[in-house]
Amino acid sequence: MRCQPQSTHQVYIWLKNTQPCLLCDEMTDTSFPICTGCEADLPWLGDHCERCALPMPMAGLTCGQCLRRSPAFSEVVVPWRYDFPVDALVTRFKHSGKWPLGRLLAQLLGQSLQQHFEDGLQRPDYLLPVPLARKRLRQRGYNQSEMLARWLAEQLALPMDPRLLLRVLETPAQQGLDAKGRQRNLRKAFALAEGAQVVGKHFALVDDVLTTGATANALAQLLKKAGARRVDVYCLARTPKPGD
Known part of the structure; x- marks a missing residue:
């Protein structure tokens, strides 16, 4: 290849x-x-769940998890499956500081989003990067989600607010946890900044990879409870269901 x-x-x-x-x-x-x-x-996503973008065998379907419990976010826009070489590119950007690879992926995601906007997807009022725990931010030196959001904001001419969402609880890494474990891990992990203007606004969360959707759902629930009108999710890649 x-x-x-x-x-x-x-x-x-x-x-x-x-x-x-x-x-x-x-x-x-x-x-x-x-x-x-x-x-x-590149491993383009293809047919997927209309709510959470889980890879599906045909178009127009909703996955079983979303049918059982509808997520708090409205729509996920993601161009690729988390497969080679995108998985390697994301890992090198996220953990090895290869920022040019992250910016390339952000540019291609922005191109995909622009096409979705032209096809009728609602433009959000703000892009919100998924916040990183302070300890992990000190260790890594940067928040890859905030970098993606800044590049997208510049390309799409959208405002971005990196301080509206806070990670107030240090939690173990999500890798290796199943869906229920991730949900338990994130309880009370996030908060809104003091004086955050949320009521009636449309937000789009920006992250690198969507796995179970637990983080995105927890943040969307927080925003919706505070009065947000709509919450979408923009990310680089979507993992398949374990075992697929």
């Missing part, structure tokens, strides 16, 4: 019309640092 990420040529000029592809190192034929072939090879 030509999409194997390379370790070199991580610095590039975004304003150039042609530049090396960050995945195969060939010269691109687009304004983004990815060639047409590598972009086509």
Whole structure:
């Protein structure tokens, strides 16, 4: 597969019309640092649940979990399955500080969102990055969700507020927990900033990967209880149901 990420040529000029592809190192034929072939090879989501974007065998279906308990968020917009090479790109951006890879994914997500807006998706009033616990922020040095939200805000001309949502409780990492474990893990983990203006507004949460949706649902519940009109979720990738 030509999409194997390379370790070199991580610095590039975004304003150039042609530049090396960050995945195969060939010269691109687009304004983004990815060639047409590598972009086509990405694991595009395809048919999915109309509420949580879980990969589904055909279009127009709602998954069993959303039928049993409707999530607090209205819609998830996500371009890819969490599969190679997107999983490797997200991991290197999130844990190894490879910011050019994150910005490339954000640019492609922004392109996808722009198409959704043109097709009738409501534009949100604000983008809200999923907050990171202070301890994890100190360890990592940055919040990857806030970086994604800033890039999207610039590309889509939307306001972004990184301080409206707070993570007030340190919780163990979500990786390795099942859906119920993630929900328990997030109880009382989030709060709104003092004086947050929420009533009647449409927000879009921005994150890197949607797994069970527990984090997005907890934040959406918090916003809806405070009077938010609508909450959507924008993320880079969606994991399949375990075992699929």
